[in-house]
Amino acid sequence: MSDNYEELLRLIVEKSKKSEEEINEMIESKKKKFPVKVSQNGLLHIIANELGVDLIERIPDVLKIKNIEDSMRNVECYGNVISVYPIREFATGKVGNILIGDETGMIRVVFWNEKTEILEKIKPGDVIHIKSAYSRMNQDRVELQVSRYTEVLVNPKGVHVKSVEYEKRKISEISVDDNFVEILGPIVQVYDIKIYERCPKCNKKIENQECQEHGKVEPNNLFIFSFVVDDGTANIRCTFFNDLVEKMIENPLQYKENPIEFSEKRRELIAKMIKVKAKVNYNQSFDRIELNARDFTFDISASEEKEFVSRSNEVKESDDSDVDNKKDKKNKLEKLDKSDKSEKDTQKKTTKNNEKDKKEVEKISLESEDEFDEVLEEDEILDDIESLMEE
Numbered sequence: 001m002s003d004n005y006e007e008l009l010r011l012i013v014e015k016s017k018k019s020e021e022e023i024n025e026m027i028e029s030k031k032k033k034f035p036v037k038v039s040q041n042g043l044l045h046i047i048a049n050e051l052g053v054d055l056i057e058r059i060p061d062v063l064k065i066k067n068i069e070d071s072m073r074n075v076e077c078y079g080n081v082i083s084v085y086p087i088r089e090f091a092t093g094k095v096g097n098i099l100i101g102d103e104t105g106m107i108r109v110v111f112w113n114e115k116t117e118i119l120e121k122i123k124p125g126d127v128i129h130i131k132s133a134y135s136r137m138n139q140d141r142v143e144l145q146v147s148r149y150t151e152v153l154v155n156p157k158g159v160h161v162k163s164v165e166y167e168k169r170k171i172s173e174i175s176v177d178d179n180f181v182e183i184l185g186p187i188v189q190v191y192d193i194k195i196y197e198r199c200p201k202c203n204k205k206i207e208n209q210e211c212q213e214h215g216k217v218e219p220n221n222l223f224i225f226s227f228v229v230d231d232g233t234a235n236i237r238c239t240f241f242n243d244l245v246e247k248m249i250e251n252p253l254q255y256k257e258n259p260i261e262f263s264e265k266r267r268e269l270i271a272k273m274i275k276v277k278a279k280v281n282y283n284q285s286f287d288r289i290e291l292n293a294r295d296f297t298f299d300i301s302a303s304e305e306k307e308f309v310s311r312s313n314e315v316k317e318s319d320d321s322d323v324d325n326k327k328d329k330k331n332k333l334e335k336l337d338k339s340d341k342s343e344k345d346t347q348k349k350t351t352k353n354n355e356k357d358k359k360e361v362e363k364i365s366l367e368s369e370d371e372f373d374e375v376l377e378e379d380e381i382l383d384d385i386e387s388l389m390e391e
């Protein structure tokens with residue numbers, strides 16, 4: 001908590017909705033009531049208490065992005081600019097937003113009206129320093145709002161912000177508490193590419209290039225592509241969106257007309273070693289952990305491959321003997337899959353019987369795929385997926 005008088009006063013004014021003059025008047029009348037001398041700060045605390053203002057709630061001055069929660073005031077943070085989105089104009093004003101990140105996470109920053117002018121000076125790769133912003137929830141995610149009182153500094157001198165660090169993880173060790181991870185292993189299951197058309201004007205899901213509201217349009221295509229990686233400790237579903245799909249599969253649009261042709265590509269991908277950098281995502285619909293890929297490579301060095309092989313052998317050997325490890329693994333698997341016992345059992349067996357297991361994984365995944373499709377029918381979920389892509 002700050003003991004700066006001006007800052008405390010500002011906080012009381014802000015939270016009590018009383019003017020500075022009113023608070024000063026209260027201080028003066030309080031002073032007269034106390035026979036002993038009380039410090040100015042002490043008086044402020046007494047008044048805050050009377051007004052029901054909680055000063056202890058004050059957030060630390062500079063926040064790491066992952067610590068920004070809903071309904072915070074006076075947020076100060078630093079971030080690297082990841083994306084700058086176009087400014088939209090309405091009858092009543094303008095809004096624009098950017099995505100920023102530090103080593104702990106990413107957050108969307110929303111600029112309103114005259115503050116959108118700042119956006120013209122911002123480009124990806126810039127460092128920004130934000131002071132006195134406030135946070136709020138929007139579609140289940142916390143955003144930072146730039147208001148009239150917010151100060152935004154672009155590329156402040158001598159400031160370097162770390163970017164996201166992807167931690168190398170065995171798949172069995174990935175938990176909901178992880179943020180960004182890197183995994184390595186063979187692809188064991190590949191799903192069809194999903195291609196959805198969106199109206200470029202209203203962004204709603206459309207079919208046959210026809211929007212109910214805007215008629216015939218040239219659609220924006222949304223590509224979604226998922227596969228399962230198994231590193232010997234467990235398996236996990238990875239999902240690629242748009243650019244990443246195009247990086248992995250040349251001209252994905254060709255499979256829209258001929259999904260059968262995709263089986264050739266599928267055969268090519270199965271059993272291929274891949275390294276994926278991703279954000280850990282908890283899929284609520286299925287109560288399991290998945291990865292939203294940020295980047296990938298098939299370029300695995302000999303030493304990485306060697307490390308991978310010895311690591312997965314190690315896991316196989318210790319699987320039955322090491323009780324702690326087993327317990328730990330069980331806890332994580334429980335987190336991974338609380339409801340579906342059979343799936344959990346399947347995952348437990350992953351290391352023991354690979355051949356049989358692959359089939360089971362396939363089965364489970366196919367079931368999920370159907371559900372996934374159903375879920376995708378909802379426009380809301382599509383919006384959700386779009387936001388996942390941007391995260």
Ligand SMILES: [Zn+2]
Binds near residue numbers: 202204214
């Ligand atoms: Zn439309």
